[in-house]
Amino acid sequence: MTTTVQITSPAGEKGDSIVLPDAIFDVQANIALMHQVVVAQLAAARQGTHSTKTRGEVSGGGKKPYRQKGTGRARQGSTRSPQFVGGGISHGPVPHKYLQRTPKKMKAAALRGALSDRARGGNIHVLSSLVEGDKPSTKVAISALAHVSTAKNVLVVIAREDVAGWKSLRNAENVHLIASDQLNTYDVLKSDDVVFTEQSLNDFLIFAKAQAAVIETELELAVEEAIAEVLVAEVLEEAIEEAVVEAALEEAIAEDNASAADPTEEESK
Incomplete structure (x- = not known):
């Protein structure tokens, strides 16, 4: 199912339509995968610096x-035992990392699923720009958003070089600004509507395509490395088998030569 979105100007005028790629905005959402990626992202945001002192500290x-x-x-032997006020803490938290390794391919697939879910619900919108010209204006930017979305929580994806847009919405209530190359599953799912500027959408599609190419290249390299390891293992196994056979033959020849050189041993046998 092809998703088409009209481009709206800051004044609310409808312009040309843009077709959202099915490979990104119309895929089957994997809920378990999205949950795993979101949990990993929230875990990575934790500092992990919590700490308490034991009775020895x-x-x-x-x-x-x-x-x-x-x-x-x-x-009692010490007033710093855990049962005393001002004493140490038993089994308290210690600093540690909460990082969870999430492959790039999983992150990209989860983001595609989240964007597809929003696109199917009609929650993806595109503005030609947030303000007209290079002069920042919070009033104009909020008015532009109101033309495409009345949701309470809005995620606005904006190009990094759009300085006027950043300044216009950086303090707006219930609006979360994010660069096109920082778009992630958590922010998409947390927001009710996702609003792209025309430039940020083009940047995101280029970035997603480049990222997919990198992932594909890494996958091909990993497959080639795995095949090379298997081939090396097979060659080593064959070499070991040949060495064992040669050693057995040499041992048999040595025994035959020894028997031929010592006839008394043959007679005794």
Whole structure:
């Protein structure tokens, strides 16, 4: 199913239509894959610097608080034990990374699924630009968005060199700005509508095509490396088998020569 979107000007005038590529905007969404990619992205955003001190790291507490016996209270060796206020923490969090490795191919497939879901719902829009000219204007940019979307949360994909657009919407409420080469599954799914500028859509399609070519090249190289490893393993296996056979033949020849050189041994046998 071909998805067609009309290009709207900042003044709200409808212009030419643009056909969204089926390879990106009309694919089957893999919900499990999108979930995995989003979880990995959120995990990567965590700093992982949480930390607590154990009883050995807390300052003080070197002196026994009171004598071992005769007080009627439970014996204690340090006021920095976990049961004391101001003491150490048992089994507390320690700094560690939350990074999850996600292959590029999975990220790209998840993004295609998210964009396809938004396109099928009619939530992909294209503006010719956010403002007319090079002068930033938040009022004009918000008015332009209102012509194509009334959603509460809007993701605006903008070209990096569109300085006027960045300045116009950087403080707008319920609007998330992102560069075309930073578009990701999480931001697409979090937003109700996705609005491209005409330039950012072209940049994104070029970037996606180049990324697909890189992934395909990496896949081909990986396949070639795997084939080369298999061939090397086969050659080594054949060489080992030949070496074993040659060693066995040499051993047999040596035994025959030894038997021929010592006739007494043959007679004793």
